[in-house]
Amino acid sequence: MAMSPTNAGTMTAPLLSVRDLSVAFHQGGKESLAVDQVSFEIMPGEVLALVGESGSGKSVTANSILKLLPYPAASHPSGQILFEGKDLLTLPMRDLRSVRGNDITMIFQEPMTSLNPLHSIERQIGEILELHQALTGAPARARILELLNQVGIRDPEKRLKAFPHELSGGQRQRVMIAMALANRPKLLIADEPTTALDVTVQAQILELLAGLKNQHHMSMLFITHDLGIVRKFADRVCVMTKGKIVETGTVEQVFTNPQHAYTRHLLAAEPKGEPPPADDKKPVVMQGADIKVWFPIKAGLMRKVVDHVKAVDGIDITLREGQTVGVVGESGSGKTTLGLALSRLISSKGRISFIGQSIDAYSYAMMKPLRNRLQVVFQDPYGSLSPRMSVGDIIAEGLKVHETSLSYEERDRRVATALEEVGLDPATRWRYPHEFSGGQRQRIAIARAMVLKPRFVMLDEPTSALDMSVQAQVVDLLRDLQSKHDLAYLFISHDLKVVKALANEVIVMRHGKIVESGPAKSIFEAPKEDYTRALMAAAFNIEAVKTAAVSE
């Protein structure tokens, strides 16, 4: 730390100063240190970014500022959190409550769950105004409208009575920000506020936050794992790993001249490499023509079908051996539905042929013999592995169905080989999923698909739940496996950086339809459509493009 809080006479005093903060958790008689002697300061009007991978203790640090941890399971063995001279850790509950939501406010990662689903927007924002400013009735409503205008919600008068489920993810996060700004806080803590949002919406929200910060002269503590956002947005950075801050400095210092090995590792952790060259002569593995997935909307007493939600609306797609088709688009654009339809996990209309067989009318039982050549890797490595089965059993499950003649030893050998292929020690097959990190779990999920020697693999956002540096490793692994086994990938992702590193053909989807499709090179270098351009700007430069093409 360059500045000490004692020479406040010459420099402006820090707004928040965290000194030697430690956080320990007790469970089952054991004590684990989640945050270890962390110190940092935030000046008035400054944006400090706290960067680190999941489990590094950054959220725990942020939550302890307002004492939001599960006490008494959590405790602070050491440290002080000075906010305007008061130590928040020792402040009585009553005084702390007047700080929470008033001087310091927080916005959280998950806009789906951080708003109460039973209260209208007006009531949620009104509650804070009433609590800290005793503002009710007409003046409160005027202030709420002002706030909603500030955060860029269109037609706020009509939105006052809306409930959270009637708003999109981006709009919900805007409402959260409006609540956070309601009492003109001095410090805003933003805990991964854009991680759950689409890239285009992320860019808009970041732009909004930057604007509001200047307008209100707020300080901000910004927690993220995305270095792109930090570079764009923050004044100073603290890099955190394993509960410790290993490097602090201005954005420019840290990005141009990183001191600590971990920072350099983080900076180098972008998905790299080139996809395999496109080759039209390779045999077709999977072909879909005019694929439609319509969900009926039923209404009235007799549940008559009045309309359809057209999740996928007439898509043509061809996948060749050893090639990857990337499907990109915002959430709700129908990309996962398309993948599920192609792998026949949901019913659809339109012709689907897989290795020469027309499978679109096959029943679940008729699909069974084909399932070993048609595999799926899911997004969430924490949810896709049964917690009660050992890794070996998880990988062997498909073999037990499809290759019943294998003896126990042969099966075990196949499992071991598959684990080795994805870069895990075969001895790990006796352990359980909870003993592995997210990246290792995704490797296990990939091994489960690969052990059956598939021809086609649908990868449904396989990297988006992983940390940046792990993403790069998984991308490399997928590319190696593809070239080794001549696999056809359907790669579904909203992360254009990953798609760029893997796909040689790209389909841009929106509202169930293709916006633009073609070779990856031409789409990334010269996008034709406005929507594609907006996606690119948001993904690569974190810029919000003002076009009608982008959703809110």
Next chain:
Amino acid sequence: MTVSTPVTDTMPPQKRPFFSPTSIRRWQNFKANRRGYWSFWIFLALFGLSLCAEFIANDKPILASYKGELLVPVLVDYPEEKFGGFLAQTDYKSSYIQDEINANGWMIWPPIRYSYQTVNSNIPHSAPTPPFWLMTKEERCSGYPQGAADPGCTLGNLNWLGTDNQARDVTARIIYGFRISVLFGLALTICSAIVGVTAGAVQGYFGGWTDLLMQRFIEIWSSMPVLYILLIIAAILPPGFFVLLGIMLLFSWVGFVGVVRAEFLRARNFEYVNAARALGVGNATIMLRHLLPNAMVATLTFLPFILSGSITTLTSLDFLGFGMPPGSPSLGELIAQGKNNLQAPWLGLTAFFTMSIMLSLLIFTGEAVRDAFDPRKTFR
């Protein structure tokens, strides 16, 4: 993370721990609830003892030696002619047989020399008689031919908790009654768990019309006045352990359906279930291997409470006289006797304490089980 030793065939299959870490944590949580933990062991001990009821309270000796021959009357029925009598079954309580055996050998009695239906023919006055420790020595032995000096007036022959209105020993009856209650409760709980979990699993997993139709059926089924139907059926069919079990099973399985169905509905869209479907795993296997373990937590948490509920239902039927056949040891019948013989408070009090201790032990155990399966429960 890039590892590795080459895959060799000789790699020793590492032994998996017998108990998974989750099970160990649950056991720790169970133990941390001291009251429930001790209740569990006390209940197990009582149940274990009551399973050996024949060796604790019986009107036959456990072991006897007669003319050099070793006899096991508790297990084998010897005709009375073996000892010079004429009955088809030996009445070891009669003084003639006792004298005959003692003269030609020896015998070891259980601590309580009455079975649940043995009538004490030496009661001091008309039944019900109070526990022996409420009477003087002369009074309590006055039913025996030689009074206080009679060799038959020993601790094992006295009624520790008195007798009921048919001069049967209350202690023996509650030991056997406890056993039959718990066995009935266990059988009913296990059967209804099997039926209920299966039904809930099918409903939750398949959803749609299957779920809708079965759910409507359950709504109609569970709105039937169970007690009246029980009374009607009990009046037609001869009462007995298995008839009662069957009738009560008809209605008790419904209790499990709700939790299991909810758990299956929730878990059928988990990604690992989808992943299993994508692998081509069959429905039955998915339900058994991937979904049932989720539902088992809810089911196991329920079990002790269902068990105590079943016991209460049996007791209340017995109390009303529609339960086990007459003469069976039953706590409900003892309560009814206590109600009819207010001048003999030991009947009602014994029944009350037996029931309340048994049910409390079960509820305390149930609380500990609930703690054990609660993932958010933390102990410091």
